Amino acid sequence: MKIKLRFGIHFVIGLFIWLMSMGISIMLTIEFLFPLLHVTDGDPYYDIWVLLVFLIHITACSIIFSWYFGSPLWYMMGWISNLSQGVYSPPELKRSLLTGSHTHRRPYRLYHEVISNIDSLSISLQKAKQDRNRLEEAKKDWIAGISHDLKTPLTYITGYSALLLNEEYTWSEEEKKSFLHEIQKKGLHMEALIQDLNISLQINGAQWKLPLNQKETNIISFLKNLLADTWNDPRAFSYELQFNSKEEYIPITFDERLMYRVLQNLLMNSILHNPPGTAIDVTIQKESNQSISIKITDNGVGMDQETLSNLFQKYYRGTTTISSEFGTGLGMAIVKNLIHAHGGQISVESTPGNGTSFTILLPSELVP
Numbered sequence: 001m002k003i004k005l006r007f008g009i010h011f012v013i014g015l016f017i018w019l020m021s022m023g024i025s026i027m028l029t030i031e032f033l034f035p036l037l038h039v040t041d042g043d044p045y046y047d048i049w050v051l052l053v054f055l056i057h058i059t060a061c062s063i064i065f066s067w068y069f070g071s072p073l074w075y076m077m078g079w080i081s082n083l084s085q086g087v088y089s090p091p092e093l094k095r096s097l098l099t100g101s102h103t104h105r106r107p108y109r110l111y112h113e114v115i116s117n118i119d120s121l122s123i124s125l126q127k128a129k130q131d132r133n134r135l136e137e138a139k140k141d142w143i144a145g146i147s148h149d150l151k152t153p154l155t156y157i158t159g160y161s162a163l164l165l166n167e168e169y170t171w172s173e174e175e176k177k178s179f180l181h182e183i184q185k186k187g188l189h190m191e192a193l194i195q196d197l198n199i200s201l202q203i204n205g206a207q208w209k210l211p212l213n214q215k216e217t218n219i220i221s222f223l224k225n226l227l228a229d230t231w232n233d234p235r236a237f238s239y240e241l242q243f244n245s246k247e248e249y250i251p252i253t254f255d256e257r258l259m260y261r262v263l264q265n266l267l268m269n270s271i272l273h274n275p276p277g278t279a280i281d282v283t284i285q286k287e288s289n290q291s292i293s294i295k296i297t298d299n300g301v302g303m304d305q306e307t308l309s310n311l312f313q314k315y316y317r318g319t320t321t322i323s324s325e326f327g328t329g330l331g332m333a334i335v336k337n338l339i340h341a342h343g344g345q346i347s348v349e350s351t352p353g354n355g356t357s358f359t360i361l362l363p364s365e366l367v368p
Contacts, residue, residue: 153186274300
């Protein structure tokens with residue numbers, strides 16, 4: 001029954017009982033109580049006594065009505081006031097709001113939908129506050145981490161530059177080349193961090209739409225070239241990389257630059273966060289005439305449930321890793337957004353000690 005109808009029925013019944021009880025009480029008072037008190041029509045204060053009885057009855061009925069209809073309202077208003085002040089617990093009552101059968105006590109039963117809605121709102125607001133606090137903490141940790149990540153390669157760059165510019169020492173060509181190699185390496189690392197920051201700033205929730213430079217490309221050749229670049233990276237020398245495909249030609253439309261970034265990010269994560277000797281398999285196959293799937297699977301350390309749940313969250317920097325360097329906390333969030341920008345989906349399965357598997361589904365048609 002809707003609360004408006006139920007309230008109306010209760011109010012009409014209560015008013016009827018009030019009027020009936022008033023008539024009965026006045027009749028009993030005049031017919032029985034007054035004669036016992038020797039109050040008669042000839043008494044000069046007779047009208048005052050009748051008025052007094054009437055006022056007493058009105059006061060008693062008003063108190064009962066206020067208790068029945070008003071106390072739940074005051075309870076709900078107090079709860080809403082608490083919520084506005086950031087206090088999510090309901091006002092304290094002398095008795096429990098619920099009976100032994102877990103139903104609301106009278107008169108709160110009249111408003112049980114409203115009370116349940118306020119309770120749900122309280123839980124939602126409390127959860128939202130906890131999420132905001134976690135996000136703020138993550139942002140603080142992320143900013144501290146980014147500052148460290150930018151400062152560390154900058155320290156290397158300035159240090160090696162100072163060594164090269166120091167006229168007190170004469171460096172061999174091999175030493176100079178080594179210094180320049182380190183400077184370039186740290187510079188590229190800083191460039192990757194800044195690129196992550198730039199892409200992250202472009203992402204604006206549901207309103208974000210990245211312009212894609214899409215064209216039809218053989219995804220098989222594209223993957224082979226990407227894997228060749230990865231295999232030539234010195235950090236990948238100790239890993240077993242494999243590529244599996246039953247097809248030699250699968251044309252789909254995508255932005256090569258952004259898709260390269262997505263897949264390279266996933267591959268390098270499998271390398272950087274797993275011990276040497278880890279096997280990393282890349283498999284591509286047609287799922288239908290409209291889509292293809294790319295799976296990147298490793299048999300490495302895997303991820304715990306907390307890392308898995310927060311993997312694609314912005315600012316999250318996972319701890320399930322053997323890498324000495326943390327990421328920006330943006331990489332996987334960017335990966336997910338770039339996949340979605342192509343009209344695709346990404347999912348991940350992982351258990352600690354049993355490796356990780358990423359699955360990317362991409363449409364073969366151009367994304368509008």
